[in-house]
Amino acid sequence: MTETSQRPLRVLAAMSGGVDSAVAAARAAEAGHDVTGVHLALSANPQSFRTGARGCCTIEDSRDARRAADVIGIPFYVWDLAERFREDVVEDFVAEYEAGRTPNPCLRCNEKIKFAALLDKALALGFDAVCTGHYATVVTGADGNRELHRASDMAKDQSYVLGVLDERQLAHAMFPLGDTLTTKDEIRAEAERRGLAVAKKPDSHDICFIADGDTQGFLANRLGGTAEGDILDESGAKLGTHEGAFGFTIGQRKGLRIGHPAPDGKPRYVLDISPVNNTVTVGPAEALDVTALTAIKPRWCGTPPSGPGTYTAQLRAHGGETEVTAELTGDTLHVTFTEPVRGVAPGQAVVLYDGTRVVGSATIATTVRRERAAAG
């Protein structure tokens, strides 16, 4: 059962100015809900026009959202959540990178802004639900509780970035695109059919608050310029220099700029980032193999699991699934992989699934690397 077949609700549709949220709002309205559109102003000094493929932070995006709302025939407002966004998402993003971790700001935004600041205000103003253009499904389980599931179309599934939502947040979430077994082209065609001018607008896929897409430059600017440090191999020998340990991601291969190849001729990857020493350690791909991890700040969609259980896990936004056993000890989640996995970055979320159902998520804190025979 989908939300759109329920009794009419007062729905606040978050409209970024992109095609997905516009079609989501249109579907909610068409289903008979009383829909009001709202565009979140997340930047204190929005740029006039989009540059590249931004999706939410310019005056042009705000106008696109307003235009879509007018066509759908729903009221539309702009809410200024720039201050909350700066505190809860941008500062968190910078602090995480500064600590050598790799944050996911979209996840943080869903947890703290869209389904917290926005949802709380919506509920206080008498709305029943917040609607977004995410591809995920909310269903009511056998016990009457709300469950978050992967989208019908696994290729577009965005349940990973919603894995931070708890049951209360889910109870007020509406994702009209989640049960869509259609391609993005078909969503665009639907937008076209509905007369929505955003039908041809390019997708957004970068970090919305970094206008030019240059994350490294953004971080360098925020973290007080570049501080040159060493790039080391696993034995601690210096291979080269970098211009600031922040901004590297575990598993990263490109942009290391080590002048000479590895002795075995194989590519080298970022294995470790040490902000304290300002060093980046690199090594071969197999050194990235992780057998287990611990994760903190768990969030559960429903009852927390008791005892060890078998799940599938997703470790990054566009990553695949992998089989794990997981157990909660206090507020720490211990995850053991059935087969070693590569490129696990602290700061990212591990989202646990039971089939298509999201069980919960936690922030990766430490990883256990697979023991290897000494390099010879």
Add this chain to the structure above:
Amino acid sequence: MAYLDHAATTPMLPEAIAAMTAQLAVTGNASSLHAAGRRARRTVEESRETLADALGARPSEVVFTSGGTEADNLAVKGLYWARRDADPRRTRVLASPVEHHAVLDAVDWLAAHEGANVEYLPVDRYGRVHPEALREAVLRDPGDVALITVMWANNEIGTVFPVRELAGVAREFEIPMHADAVQAFGQLDVDFGASGLAAMTVSAHKIGGPTGVGALLLGREYTPVPVLHGGGQERHVRSGTLDVPGIASFAVAGRFAADRREDFARETGALRDQLADAVLAQVPDALLGGDPAPGGRLPANAHFTFPGCEGDSLLLLLDAQGIECSTGSACTAGIAQPSHVLLATGTDPDLARGTLRFSLGHTSTKQDVEDVARAIGPAVERARSAGLS
């Protein structure tokens, strides 16, 4: 439906619509020499005479523009340039800090690009500039003041300014003074000839005329440097083909605005008082904006501050019930900023976010007041629970 945003724009009068649509069917450029042009010219000049009469001005003092914003820009920039050209020492601009953005941003632009030294005059808690404050500012150096610009009545909180007294100070020092009278026309006695002003802005769509047409009342001895260059149609200070249908319609609305002013002020003022009483009865801690003294605020304006609320939240809640009003504050990409008017009156910035402006007009009814009376209490309660984000 209760439309209570007449200060944003008010429904066109049927007579103004009739005048406009009649002219839309008539061909003729008022600058052409042939019969069609002469016909258009006659319509424009009759309209000019009508408006001049309605505003206590001579016909030659009416300069048609595309609206209030253009008239404000022409007055502020044009007079600044002309005065500075005549004497390069004159770079000081004295302005009230509660002006409409059409004046405020023009003045700030002069500061940023034309070397203007902008001085914002002190205001009282109702946003009003007092003649003594103006005199004091001028006296600091009467020789370097390019112009003075102070509105006739404030568009947000409705406070009425002592324009004649202020213009008297300006006259004494032979400094041109401009007043934005967009909100005052039709509600107050805006007699340009008796005011002592050098220039005064009016707009058609606030008095039942069409959008896209306005006028700068401009004393004959003043020649501002043009903002728009071209054919020089209006006294060589404003170029552009004259909008004959708009001007004809504006004149009809202007005639009504002047003729009905006293009745309108009395009747709408009474309705406004009922609205204010009803809101204050439902929300006792709401603050009514503007000067409470008799004649202190525009008769059609009711501006409130609701502590602990976002004006945006209230707007949404009332809009959902068919009550249309405004937060009264300026917007950037639709993002509400605390009103510069309230900040200038010394209002706490958090408090300044909880404002609503109800503005009444010629179609307002007792039913509108009852709708607001019924909706405002629960709306404020709900908006308060949503808090300040």
